[in-house]
Amino acid sequence: MLEQLKAEVLEANLKLYRKGLIVYTWGNASGIDRDKELVIIKPSGVPYEELKAEHLVVVDLDGKLVEGDYSPSSDTPTHLVLYKAFPKACGIAHSHSLYATIWAQAKRAIPPLGTTHADYFHGEIPLTRPLTPEEINRGYEVETGNVIAETFSRLDPEAIPGVLVYSHGPFTWGKSASQAVENMIVLEEVARMAWGTLMLNPDSGPMAAELLDKHFFRKHGADSYYGQKK
Amino acid sequence: MLEQLKAEVLEANLKLYRKGLIVYTWGNASGIDRDKELVIIKPSGVPYEELKAEHLVVVDLDGKLVEGDYSPSSDTPTHLVLYKAFPKACGIAHSHSLYATIWAQAKRAIPPLGTTHADYFHGEIPLTRPLTPEEINRGYEVETGNVIAETFSRLDPEAIPGVLVYSHGPFTWGKSASQAVENMIVLEEVARMAWGTLMLNPDSGPMAAELLDKHFFRKHGADSYYGQKK
Amino acid sequence: MLEQLKAEVLEANLKLYRKGLIVYTWGNASGIDRDKELVIIKPSGVPYEELKAEHLVVVDLDGKLVEGDYSPSSDTPTHLVLYKAFPKACGIAHSHSLYATIWAQAKRAIPPLGTTHADYFHGEIPLTRPLTPEEINRGYEVETGNVIAETFSRLDPEAIPGVLVYSHGPFTWGKSASQAVENMIVLEEVARMAWGTLMLNPDSGPMAAELLDKHFFRKHGADSYYGQKK
Amino acid sequence: MLEQLKAEVLEANLKLYRKGLIVYTWGNASGIDRDKELVIIKPSGVPYEELKAEHLVVVDLDGKLVEGDYSPSSDTPTHLVLYKAFPKACGIAHSHSLYATIWAQAKRAIPPLGTTHADYFHGEIPLTRPLTPEEINRGYEVETGNVIAETFSRLDPEAIPGVLVYSHGPFTWGKSASQAVENMIVLEEVARMAWGTLMLNPDSGPMAAELLDKHFFRKHGADSYYGQKK
Numbered sequence A, B, C, D: 001m002l003e004q005l006k007a008e009v010l011e012a013n014l015k016l017y018r019k020g021l022i023v024y025t026w027g028n029a030s031g032i033d034r035d036k037e038l039v040i041i042k043p044s045g046v047p048y049e050e051l052k053a054e055h056l057v058v059v060d061l062d063g064k065l066v067e068g069d070y071s072p073s074s075d076t077p078t079h080l081v082l083y084k085a086f087p088k089a090c091g092i093a094h095s096h097s098l099y100a101t102i103w104a105q106a107k108r109a110i111p112p113l114g115t116t117h118a119d120y121f122h123g124e125i126p127l128t129r130p131l132t133p134e135e136i137n138r139g140y141e142v143e144t145g146n147v148i149a150e151t152f153s154r155l156d157p158e159a160i161p162g163v164l165v166y167s168h169g170p171f172t173w174g175k176s177a178s179q180a181v182e183n184m185i186v187l188e189e190v191a192r193m194a195w196g197t198l199m200l201n202p203d204s205g206p207m208a209a210e211l212l213d214k215h216f217f218r219k220h221g222a223d224s225y226y227g228q229k230k
Helices: A003-018 A076-085 A098-105 A133-154 A177-200 A209-219 B003-018 B076-085 B098-105 B133-154 B177-200 B209-219 C003-018 C076-085 C098-105 C133-154 C177-200 C209-219 D003-018 D076-085 D098-105 D133-154 D177-200 D209-219
Strands: A027-033 A038-041 A057-060 A065-067 A091-095 A162-165 A169-174 B027-033 B038-041 B057-060 B065-067 B091-095 B162-165 B169-174 C027-033 C038-041 C057-060 C065-067 C091-095 C162-165 C169-174 D027-033 D038-041 D057-060 D065-067 D091-095 D162-165 D169-174
Touching (some): A003 A177, A027 A076, A076 A133, A091 A177, A098 A162, A133 C209, A162 A177, A177 B098, A209 B133, B003 B027, B003 B091, B027 B177, B076 B169, B098 B169, B162 B177, B169 B177, B177 D098, B209 D133, C003 C038, C003 C091, C003 C177, C027 C076, C038 C076, C091 C177, C098 C169, C098 D177, C169 C177, D003 D038, D027 D076, D027 D177, D057 D076, D076 D133, D098 D169, D098 D177, D162 D177
Antiparallel strands (some): A027 A038, A027 A091, A057 A065, A091 A169, A162 A169, B027 B038, B027 B091, B038 B057, B057 B065, B091 B169, B162 B169, C027 C038, C027 C091, C091 C169, D027 D038, D027 D091, D038 D057
């Protein structure tokens, strides 16, 4: 079932790996069919070198297995919370990519320092609050989803399509699994640039608000003019 | 038309990508035929993996489309201002390469710290002033060109063939699209070396003026003796 | 003899090299047959590009040559001490991988700063004390093994499968040569992340104990639920 | 003439390039036939992608062209001074490799911080004094050789087979062009490790003298025991 979505989710997972954002099995990508309310996600702990479409797992939004011979990613409950919290997200990615994880471990949000950031993220990339010991023990993966949703209670997930989970690493999302992965690749690059910038000039403040707006809106929304007309 | 220049501009664009200076579509290279006053530039938002000569766009110095089925790079107005301001430049490149962008985001010019820098840039690689909100909203890409030209009002663009745009990234130029790209590759390497140098020794001042002159003029100008005699 | 173990030890050595953790011949991996009490290890100074199964050396736990035309790695005495001190370890790896060596040279243990660390190491990755001049001159490689064993006198080598040797570099171990190498690859990645984290935020303390436990025990031990059921 | 030496010098030059130590034409390697007192060196400014044995240049120790259709490297006078000053050196290499150049630009010698350094360099890798303006203008490349020789007036070039030239970059040497290049590759790796070490712990002092001796002499000299017996 859902063979086209499976092909896209497989390709999104493999792209994370080929771009060097994944070491061993530390990451995953998923996609949702919003009509059928079914999610396709990577199986847990299967090496990327061997990953094929038939390994992918189909679950419903309650996490019930619908199709597949494998256990789904241990992070599946996090993905499901996010699909419920962000109705326009149709793809989600997670990784332990180097620089995004460094920011998460340093317990700092990534400030918008330049136009590369502004082309994709309309403001700082936020950091979740730490989970409480109770949350960790009660239902770690669900609570990881909840704390991301809480972080976005006053943010627009379409304008800021990614987050850093405290002491952990990044999650990103988008209109498809493929776009979620693109946002992950960009988040890693932006995290690396911001890291190097603050090393060179710790007092380098955020970019001007007008420049942030200009770059974000020349690529996104009704008045965008970047790229080819459709 | 201009098939030879197109081939060169295509190759210059692809070289930026193959050398790892471009992520996604973040950059572009152009070339000008000074006799015909026609500029060939990369189309906006076309993936580098698919870029072919027939995608390139020909515009005149007013930005009027002369040939091509695609919209030109959104940075085309910046290129056009620079071709008018720097009459000897016949190629221009732009990227968000990692270390050059780090310096631009850190809001610092790159001081000449060693002979690698001096072989290509006869002095510090300058940083533009920030654009005003009015400039950003009035004509962002044209004003980006204007602020670069303003930066070079007292500098020689042949002796310093590159610049960092504040909170944005590098532009370089040269006698051809190919040389503009070579200067971009070198600027990135020099930016990386200078970054690492100041991390290790923040008080490392600029190199001696005599050494800067020696290295620049052994490669450039009438008394140069580097390379093979023509 | 022991052809299957040889094949595994060869593959483990080559993986270290292919993953970029080895420059020239700076590293080695070994495996032990616990029933026969025989160790298979890389020969000393043989280039990785040329390494084949027939170059591998078989020694007993006293270091006596049992099979092979080559001298064993000069670090063989260290491996033998560790096989005696850690009865559950059936594979050992050593390298001068960049970031793990940086921590060893900086004379600092690697604190657990995030879930990537916690997935493999249940606590800080320790640093040995420096060897005394007497130890260095008396039997350098044996004493290197002894000081690692001493470091683990109050630590569980299964929960912390790696160590940094003071002013030198990392050793790792596991249930097989292959797992020792996996732990080496992970140690390098964790060392790199921790390095970048402390650069960005020197005051970034260790992760919460509950999060450390959660991630370690979801992958290890009786209640683990990561990966596929066997 | 000297076809075997030419083949070795070509291979040494190409290895520098393939290992990523050379950008464009920023570096060179040479070898000497001590009986004939003839030096083979890379031509100036010829791209590495196109370099072939027939491009190499043969000069005598006075710099007189003996064979070749190309101008020799502009750094040839530096090589010749070093061949005269270091009678046991039969190969020399120069590069602008990233981390070695960073140390040269930061105007700091590289202290021995760990066993990787000690395996190849028996003490700190020194930094030359700056050239005076007079020296730069009088005979820049010859004086670069002289200031290296001066730096080694109280050092053993066999025990420390490399140097950092102030505000410039590294030179290395060895018993052959091939060994000079190996020392260059190691110097770059050691420079990178030392850079990262001092970033993490600026107070990390040099390694213990006994450990430095142990590692250097287990690989070099009469009592060495690393590698295979000849």
